Amino acid sequence: MAGPLPLGDPAPSDGRLPEDLPIDVGAPFSAYLHVPFCRVRCGYCDFNTYTSSELRGARQDEYADTLGLEIALAQRVLADAGALRPMNTVFFGGGTPTLLPAGDLARMLDGAVDAFGLTEGAEITVEANPDTVTPSVVRTLVDAGVTRLSVGMQSAVPHVLAALDRTHQPENVRTAVEAAQDAGLAVSVDLIYGAPGESLADWEASLEAAVALEPDHISAYALIIENGTKLARQIRRGEVPAPDDDLQADMYELADSRLAAAGFEWYELSNWARASHGAESAAGNRSRHNLAYWRGSDWWGFGPGAHSHVAGLRWWNVKHPAAYAQRLAASESPAAGTERPDARARLLERVLLESRLAEGIAVAAIPEQNRPRVAGLIADGLVDAAAALKGRIRLTLRGRLLADAVVRELTD
Known part of the structure; x- marks a missing residue:
């Protein structure tokens, strides 16, 4: 589970937006749909996620319907504020979204599209664990309108995956990527560098493996030690070494060089995109959803612990899935706090x-x-x-x- 929520002002129980909020209805609007479930907790992870033993009454098989209640609330709130507009991007994150049946993800997306609509050519991304992606799952996602799959590869080296507590089989990354590519989805793969025991040669092997998959996009993130995680405790007890800043710098430079040589262009500190066949620019394969965050656009975050931003107003939901479900069942907003920086x-x-x-x-x-x-x-x-x-x-x-x-x- 993630750390404590930010301090802020109390959020209105009906979720209404302030009357003086300077909303620009011509500004882009995005939706983030959080799926807070994981089979196991990775030692480095500080996201708001829960394994089956931590759900305390919340049910995965009811989650799609529960999140649908927040979608209905958001539609009312935005309509009342005169801020209802179609979505430019949709992003399913987690956790492991594909731990839910693909049909549940499709129902969640259908609910959001029915409530807000989509702009032409909207980007719709689903994060996925390689072990949960099959051709059948991909077909269901494509039929629902998903355009992009983001595969959590992290590393191609077994001992590095073990250090990160990642349980997927390395060979399943290629299976997942090929299933997505065969179905016409754009594909991104995520990598992490600087894990305990990872050498520069290990990192080079992961880069080579990622490039060989011929994805449209690669994200490469330096491992950050978050307080409260298993990995932070292991480092504090001296069981594993802390990340080496100089080695991580070398790894970043290697990534930038190797990815550039393979035709990827960096467009954000940790993200590289490659031009599609026949395209003159890689811009079309950049993550438009993440660009919305970096450029300060408006978005509504659905799900436990999700954060939202509209016209400078920020709010965040209660963290636990059970508390989230209870609020919505009582026709109350799940927002726990709000602020205007x-x-x-x-x-x-x-x-x-x-x-x-x-x-x-x-x-x-x-x-x-x-x-x-x-x-x-x-x-x-x-x-x-x-x-x-x-x-x-x-x-x-x-x-x-x-x-x-x-x-x-x-x-x-």
């Missing part, structure tokens, strides 16, 4: 997120008194000089490795 917090978040993108952030978005610092960042090799002359702060490869330091320099 002040100008300082909004600026920090904007710089933090937009500077991660290959397109960078406008120099004009930086506080005027901090803009002279851009010259120092260029001198240090952290920001691209040519882009800065055109009014954009764009990180170099070295800048990507030290992105947090760049953000502090631009916002302090």
Whole structure:
């Protein structure tokens, strides 16, 4: 289970939005559907997920109907606020969404589409554990309108998977990817680097295996040790080593080099996309849903512990699936708290997120008194000089490795 929810103001029991919220009905709108179930808990994971022994009365076979109640609530709330609009992207995350029957995922998607509608060419993604993907599952998802599958590969090396407590069989990654590709889905694979005992050679083997799958998109995330996780306790007791920052930097540089050589373009600090056959640009294979987060668009997060954002207002749901179901059964909003960040917090978040993108952030978005610092960042090799002359702060490869330091320099 994830850490405690943020502190915030009480959320209204009916979920209504403030009357003074400056909603732009022309702005993009996305939906995140959280499926909080896992067969086992990975030692590094801090997401709001639950194994069968932790559900305490919540039932997986009722989850699709329960989430449907929040969809109905969201439709009423957004309609009352004059903010009802079609979805540009939909993302099923978790947990392990494909631990539910594919038919349940299809019903959840149908409910969201009936409530909000879809824009033309909307991106609809499902995260999947390789062991839960079969041609039958894929066919059901495709028939429901899913356009993209994100496969949790993490590593191709058995001892690295074991260190991460991942239980899937490495060979099933290819089976899952091929089933998705044969059905016409776009495919992304997720990797993690810096696990205890992982060498640079191990990481290179995982990169080679991922590239050989010929996916449209690859995400590569540095392992972060979250408080309260099994891995954090193991490190604290000295049972396994903590991640080595220098080794992780070497791994990132290797990923960027190897993926570029294979035709992938980085567009966000941890994400690379490849141009589809016959396309001139890789932009079409970028995760449009994640770009919505990084660009501060509006989204409603459905499910236990899910976070939402509309016109600067943020709220988050109660964490446990049983509490979530009880709220909705009583015709109450599952929101546990809400906040409206002040100008300082909004600026920090904007710089933090937009500077991660290959397109960078406008120099004009930086506080005027901090803009002279851009010259120092260029001198240090952290920001691209040519882009800065055109009014954009764009990180170099070295800048990507030290992105947090760049953000502090631009916002302090």
